[in-house]
Amino acid sequence: MKFLERQLEDPARLTRLKRWFYAGLAVVALSEIAAPYVFHEEHAEFAFENLPAWESVYGLISCAAIIIGSKLLGKLWLMRREDYYDR
Amino acid sequence: MTVEWVHPGLVLIVGAWVVPFVKGRLKQLAMVLLPTAALLLCLRMEPGTYGTVAFLGQELVFGRVDRLSLVFSYVFALLTLIGMVYALHVDDDSQHVVALTYGGAALGATFAGDLLSLFVFSEIMAVSAVLLVWLRRTPASIAAGFRYLLVHVFGGLCLLAGTVLIWSQTGSIAFGSMSAYAGSAAFGLILVAFLINAAVPPLGAWLPDAYPEATVTGAVFMTAFTTKSAVYCLIRGFAGTEILVWWGAAMALYGVVYAVLENDARRLLAYHIISQVGYMVCGVGIGTELAINGATAHAFAHILYKAVLFMGAGAVLEVTGRRKLGEMGGLYKTMPVTLTLYMVGAFAISAVPLFSGFVSKSMVVSSAAETSRMGIFLALTLASSGTFLHTGLKLPYYMFFGKDSGLRGHEPSSNMLVGMGLAAAACVIIGVFPSLLYEHLPFAVEYAPYTARHVTDTLGMLGFTALGFFLLLKHLDPEPSVSLDTDWFYRRGVSAVLPGLNRGLALIEGVVGQVYEVVMQRYVLGAGSRLRDLDARAIDAAAVGVGRYTETLSRDLRGTVTGNAQYYGLVMAAGVLAAIALAVFGL
Numbered sequence: 001m002k003f004l005e006r007q008l009e010d011p012a013r014l015t016r017l018k019r020w021f022y023a024g025l026a027v028v029a030l031s032e033i034a035a036p037y038v039f040h041e042e043h044a045e046f047a048f049e050n051l052p053a054w055e056s057v058y059g060l061i062s063c064a065a066i067i068i069g070s071k072l073l074g075k076l077w078l079m080r081r082e083d084y085y086d087r
Numbered sequence: 088m089t090v091e092w093v094h095p096g097l098v099l100i101v102g103a104w105v106v107p108f109v110k111g112r113l114k115q116l117a118m119v120l121l122p123t124a125a126l127l128l129c130l131r132m133e134p135g136t137y138g139t140v141a142f143l144g145q146e147l148v149f150g151r152v153d154r155l156s157l158v159f160s161y162v163f164a165l166l167t168l169i170g171m172v173y174a175l176h177v178d179d180d181s182q183h184v185v186a187l188t189y190g191g192a193a194l195g196a197t198f199a200g201d202l203l204s205l206f207v208f209s210e211i212m213a214v215s216a217v218l219l220v221w222l223r224r225t226p227a228s229i230a231a232g233f234r235y236l237l238v239h240v241f242g243g244l245c246l247l248a249g250t251v252l253i254w255s256q257t258g259s260i261a262f263g264s265m266s267a268y269a270g271s272a273a274f275g276l277i278l279v280a281f282l283i284n285a286a287v288p289p290l291g292a293w294l295p296d297a298y299p300e301a302t303v304t305g306a307v308f309m310t311a312f313t314t315k316s317a318v319y320c321l322i323r324g325f326a327g328t329e330i331l332v333w334w335g336a337a338m339a340l341y342g343v344v345y346a347v348l349e350n351d352a353r354r355l356l357a358y359h360i361i362s363q364v365g366y367m368v369c370g371v372g373i374g375t376e377l378a379i380n381g382a383t384a385h386a387f388a389h390i391l392y393k394a395v396l397f398m399g400a401g402a403v404l405e406v407t408g409r410r411k412l413g414e415m416g417g418l419y420k421t422m423p424v425t426l427t428l429y430m431v432g433a434f435a436i437s438a439v440p441l442f443s444g445f446v447s448k449s450m451v452v453s454s455a456a457e458t459s460r461m462g463i464f465l466a467l468t469l470a471s472s473g474t475f476l477h478t479g480l481k482l483p484y485y486m487f488f489g490k491d492s493g494l495r496g497h498e499p500s501s502n503m504l505v506g507m508g509l510a511a512a513a514c515v516i517i518g519v520f521p522s523l524l525y526e527h528l529p530f531a532v533e534y535a536p537y538t539a540r541h542v543t544d545t546l547g548m549l550g551f552t553a554l555g556f557f558l559l560l561k562h563l564d565p566e567p568s569v570s571l572d573t574d575w576f577y578r579r580g581v582s583a584v585l586p587g588l589n590r591g592l593a594l595i596e597g598v599v600g601q602v603y604e605v606v607m608q609r610y611v612l613g614a615g616s617r618l619r620d621l622d623a624r625a626i627d628a629a630a631v632g633v634g635r636y637t638e639t640l641s642r643d644l645r646g647t648v649t650g651n652a653q654y655y656g657l658v659m660a661a662g663v664l665a666a667i668a669l670a671v672f673g674l
Contacts, residue, residue, distance in 0.1 A: 004419060029551075046464065064559065068215070081567075
């Protein structure tokens, strides 16, 4: 794990790691757009699945929706002090 | 029972009692050999009906062996083996006996062909699970265990009541598809019993309440048996029940929402059990061959990857004694092997290609698409994103990376790593060679998980979920809090009701007191004193009168009675003569 430690604790290397991450995302999104044109193996069940990079967009929206929606629910209603049940 | 057929569950339940009587290496050997034997028995079993016992005019079937029960029995036996390896270092015989019994009962429930033996085995499972919680021996675990028992005794009674109704209506207790009883009370009762065991909200708050309080090794067994045994029962009895489709999808999202709010590592994972079982319940509801295969495959894969995750979080808990994500961080430096194995489980639950979740979860999602259920498809995909967000990103980030807490752990004992390694290997093997799992599913599989579109779609979804995670990271910091769930009703609801009850009771008591005073003092005591007067005047006088009269009478008699024996004899003789005269003359 020395390798990982070097990558994470050195700011310059961490920035490079981040850049690789974004590059990876671009590759994934592009390949998702390209896949149906390269391989004609299956059709989508729903029309929206044919939108370009649909799953990537939906993944990002889902993630944001889950975090924001849950936090709102938690703050407004569900979350209580840790000793709530002990008092 | 035929000699050729030995119940693998019986091997575990009876064999468990060997463990306390042997020591050292021999004990460890027994702990590994028993589940191995059970697994081999399951693997060698041929479909058929075995172990039928006549009981009260009914047939109890202990060995209904078909493709569905076989595939569940494989994974239950395998998990018992993996869990026992993980627990080899634990110096507590009670835990081992209970864990083996728990696994044996899960096998018993799987092979049970009638509702009565199913009921008995689910009760054994409930009791074993409670013991695994109590054996942590902390006040919190004892309280959580009682709550677990409360819920599961209720569920067991629902199953029993449903069984009795079906018995009285049809005269049979065979356990099969319940669709013939749809709409009846028996149908509802048995469905509720299974839904409680499957932790379907709002009946599922017992799961995240109890599992984080169980022992480190016991929790591994708990994650596998109760909920997945319920999924098996739902497939058996309630395939194609429409209400389960939406309920399952809602359940998948519910677990995700609570996981965002959760700070306790094992409780976060527990909420994700609910979320994942949601996929299975949804698949059961859809009920097509693909959906049932998907629910079964996902249960199989889920048991293994959830075991890895709980073993990983348990290892951190055992080594550092910390359970809150907010108190961890920076552990990757000292626990790299644990981290690696944990991540295998995390990738499997997140359905990353080449890991088991990818080949199982997608069957359920595809079955939703195949039956043109758009809302369900979108909800399940949304929940997939949430699964990766928490189990694959949030938990490892705060536990192993994140802000260095200064906590310095070390790798757990080697047997724990071997246990994790076995389960992690299974996750990868299933992911890489899905046909190994597919060939054991209840229906023939035509599903191909590795298409270019499916792989790129999944990677896109996961990648951009990760992007969202890093962008919103500062909102995700775990907070020391608890989240309200339906267990509120029996944890706080009751105490909120109690003061009201007290006031009500006090009022009733006051009224009763008043009534008591009036009735007692005025009427009862009054009547009493009148009776006493009566006693003094009438009864006493009567008694005295009778006494006096008797005295006078006896004084008079004394004059006639001389006390000489010959006179008495003469009187007797006269009497006898008179009797003879009567008899002779026929008077």
